[in-house]
Amino acid sequence: MSSDTQPPAHRSGFACFVGRPNAGKSTLTNAMVGTKVVITSSKPQTTRTVVRGIVHRPDAQLILVDTPGLHRPRTLLGERLNDLVVTTWAEVDVVAVCFPADEKPGPGDRFLVNELAKVKRTIKFAVATKTDLVTPEQLAEHLMAIDRLGQETGTEWAEIVPVSAVAGDQVQLLADLLVARLPEGPQLYPDGELSDAPEEAIVADLIREAALEGVRDELPHSIAVVVEEMALKEDRDPDKPLLVIHANVFVERDSQKGIVIGHKGSRLREVGTEARQQITAMLGVPVYLDLHVKIAKDWQRDPKQLRRLGF
Template structure:
């Protein structure tokens, strides 16, 4: 029982807490959706395609008693390219620098080799608090969820990983999202507010815009193409000479693929597919930035960019 005058971790009540939480898991386990649910706004893309997230985006949860900085990393996987190796290095570096690592295990899938590989790697990080999340509980019944929680606990024992908590949660339905936020606050150290009120992320606006365009481009594509897609925003500014009450945000972006055949897939017959991407992306960009957007979108080939260090640097990796 928590005594009167103490916080959830036994410390003095009323002290402000702040710290960093990293959501990890196999690709497409609900990390990005959960980040958006906790922040209360869409700041990271949530395509159904694996390996959607490529950059570490910090989402900021503001509370009267605390500030949580949520770090959404790429899914850890066995790399096949230089890009894959760099993304994995990014994940492991982040693990060692945050206060809590939360591992996501979707409740509608059984724990598999990818989960064991990830938790085995995480077990090497000694001084970071680890919790397990049974995500996507809206897609599973009570019996399946109960079985899943037991499997997560057993995985911890197999890998000598101590779970401070195991929490079932659904970002889609909102079930236990508030409870998770309370739990995370209790695990944060006492500390000052790290970001100003109102900030939802520290990702540059160009990075958010590129991610939203990439999300629109990913939907409905063949399985092999998502890994070959990169988006770079070359220019982004409010159009000059517009009335103050009728602003227009001009965004010029390039979609990069690795082969000419992929370029044809993105553009589509009579440019129909590219128009669909532009329409979808423009709606998301307008919603995020709060002003009408003019999106100038082009498709370019950067041959085998995932394996080329020079091309990776050019594309921001």
């Protein structure tokens, strides 16, 4: 190697995973970053804020933006979430559309890709997610269907990449391909930082995820969590810190409040235990969690309440 050979330039930029609800976007973000920064619930429509996961490499910094799933809006909240998605697409370097391999691309995918086709300058990837759930033959068919959808909507896929975030298949390859499309530039975030979401927002998301697990389908849209107070307990031995969190879980109706609290408070205790473990694992400090369930009537349709709950 001659002395004037330059090392490859450092790249940094933003990529965004999109797809209809439950397409595996959050799981893929977490697999790439190597830790849990985005909540992954089996309930669709659980992601609400643009949480960025940050992939640090010697040659690059890849910032992943996680948006809510695009859908036909039925409430004011739905419209605000859709606006957020489209604005994000125009601002990132690469948009990667996730198509779960165990489902045929449907009208929801076509709606999304048609919307994406209007964003001209952004580079577009197609990602076949959940490949561990199908046979090689089914996967080949799925990749052809994605290619066809691109042709029919006038969308040029820069890459079509099959991955399994759960099995770890080709996640590294996808990261390499995304990095190759980023502009040259310095680090945008300090080493070791994994997300630029404030800790309160991540904590609220983890509580919300715990509250969603195992409840009936009518709840996902109706739960919001607000962290009222979060601070280390004073007058404690510095070697034995305790993080005290007071948070409110908001639902829209009395009947939903009953579901979240459960018989004699049993469900709320489970939520608290699960959330506490997740928060402790993420922040590395023991947690005391004080949870209250409150009613904010029809908050998804009320601009004033949406603002108060952070939307």
